[in-house]
Amino acid sequence: MSSLYRELPVGAQVAYSEVYEAARHADLHRSVASLTGSFQSKTIKGRRYWYFAYRDALDGKVRQIYVGPESGQLEALKSRAAESPETGISRMSAAALAHGCAGIARKHFRIIRQIGDAGFFQAGGLLVGSHAFVALGNLFGVDWLQSTHTLDIDFAHAGRGNIAVALPADVDVDVRSAIESLEMGFLPSLGFGGTPSGSYVSSMEPDLRLDFLTTYGRDGSVASAPNLKVSLQPLKFLDFLIEQPAQTALLSDQGAVVVNVPDPARFALHKMIVAGERPVGERLKANKxxxxxxxxxxxxxxxxDADRLQEMLDEIETRGPGWRSRFGKGMKRLAAQQPGISGRFSAEVVDRS
Structure with a gap:
C-alpha cells in the first residue's frame, strides 16, 4: 500500500518549528504588549487553554484574547510576551519552504494574514477546509502527496455563548473592513431574498470565495455576528469540528501567519461524516x-495517535443515530476509495470502540 504522505526531512521540521515560534511570539507581542492584564487559563474536556484577560478601556468589560493550548513552548512565550519579537520571519518562512515545508498561494496568504491581523483568530476564529489540511501537514512534519489546490478559503467561528469551545467570542473584530482593505473586489454573496449568506466572492476573480461558517442552529438560518462585522453560514456537524482546536502556522515566501485549526482527529472524522452526508452529485467533493x-x-x-482517534469516535457514538449513520456511510466510502487505510483504521480504532 502506497502512503498518502512522505515524512519531511529533519531540517524542514526544525525550520518549521523555528518560524512557527517566531511568528507566535510576534503575534502575541502585537496583541498584548500595549495592554494591562494577565494570563489566565481554562480547562475544557481535559485540556488546558490560555488567554490574556484585560479590561476594555471603552466599556470597562473584561475581554479575553486567545493565546493557545498549553505547551512547554507557550510557557516560554508567555514570559517573553513584552520582549520585541524577532525580525526576518519572511526569510525564515522562505527557508522552511526551501527545506520542503508546504506553503500556500501568495494571494491566499495575503487574505488570511489580513484577516488574522484584524484579530479574527484571537477572537475565536478558526481556519478550516483545505488550508487547514495544509497547515496540519506542517504540524505533523509531513508532506501530503495529494493536491491541496482550492479556490475557497473557509473560516469558522462558534458565535457567542458556546461554552464547549475553548475559543473566546467576546472580542470585537472588524472582519468586514479587513476584507475591504484588501481591495480585491470582494462583495457579500446574497442568499434568498437578498439576505447575506456568510460568503464573499471576488468580482475580479469570481472563483475566489471566502466562506464564514458557524455551528448549526435550530432553523439553520444565517447568523449575524456583530462582534465580527460579518454574517456566518451555519454548517451541520461544525460544532464537533471546532472543539479543542490546535494552533499552527501557514507559510508563504511572504511570511507566516499563526492560525487556529481543528484538532487533527476531529478534522479527519468530520471529513468522513460530511462525505457520508454528501449526495451523489457531490461525488468529487466527497472524494476530496x-x-x-x-x-x-x-x-x-x-x-x-490511535487513542485520540478512538476518543473522537467514542464521542460520535454518543451524539446519536444520525451521526452514527453518516459516519457509517463515510466508512463505506472510505473502504471503497482507500481500502488499505480503511482496514487499518477498522482494526486499530473502530473495532476497539
Whole structure:
C-alpha cells in the first residue's frame, strides 16, 4: 500500500518549528504588549487553554484574547510576551519552504494574514477546509502527496455563548473592513431574498470565495455576528469540528501567519461524516473529503495517535443515530476509495470502540 504522505526531512521540521515560534511570539507581542492584564487559563474536556484577560478601556468589560493550548513552548512565550519579537520571519518562512515545508498561494496568504491581523483568530476564529489540511501537514512534519489546490478559503467561528469551545467570542473584530482593505473586489454573496449568506466572492476573480461558517442552529438560518462585522453560514456537524482546536502556522515566501485549526482527529472524522452526508452529485467533493481524512488517519496511526482517534469516535457514538449513520456511510466510502487505510483504521480504532 502506497502512503498518502512522505515524512519531511529533519531540517524542514526544525525550520518549521523555528518560524512557527517566531511568528507566535510576534503575534502575541502585537496583541498584548500595549495592554494591562494577565494570563489566565481554562480547562475544557481535559485540556488546558490560555488567554490574556484585560479590561476594555471603552466599556470597562473584561475581554479575553486567545493565546493557545498549553505547551512547554507557550510557557516560554508567555514570559517573553513584552520582549520585541524577532525580525526576518519572511526569510525564515522562505527557508522552511526551501527545506520542503508546504506553503500556500501568495494571494491566499495575503487574505488570511489580513484577516488574522484584524484579530479574527484571537477572537475565536478558526481556519478550516483545505488550508487547514495544509497547515496540519506542517504540524505533523509531513508532506501530503495529494493536491491541496482550492479556490475557497473557509473560516469558522462558534458565535457567542458556546461554552464547549475553548475559543473566546467576546472580542470585537472588524472582519468586514479587513476584507475591504484588501481591495480585491470582494462583495457579500446574497442568499434568498437578498439576505447575506456568510460568503464573499471576488468580482475580479469570481472563483475566489471566502466562506464564514458557524455551528448549526435550530432553523439553520444565517447568523449575524456583530462582534465580527460579518454574517456566518451555519454548517451541520461544525460544532464537533471546532472543539479543542490546535494552533499552527501557514507559510508563504511572504511570511507566516499563526492560525487556529481543528484538532487533527476531529478534522479527519468530520471529513468522513460530511462525505457520508454528501449526495451523489457531490461525488468529487466527497472524494476530496475522504482523501484528506485518509491521509490524516494514516499519519496519526503511524505516529501512534490511535487513542485520540478512538476518543473522537467514542464521542460520535454518543451524539446519536444520525451521526452514527453518516459516519457509517463515510466508512463505506472510505473502504471503497482507500481500502488499505480503511482496514487499518477498522482494526486499530473502530473495532476497539
Amino acid at each position: 473529503d475522504l482523501g484528506q481524512a485518509a491521509a490524516v488517519i494514516e499519519c496519526m496511526l503511524d505516529q501512534g
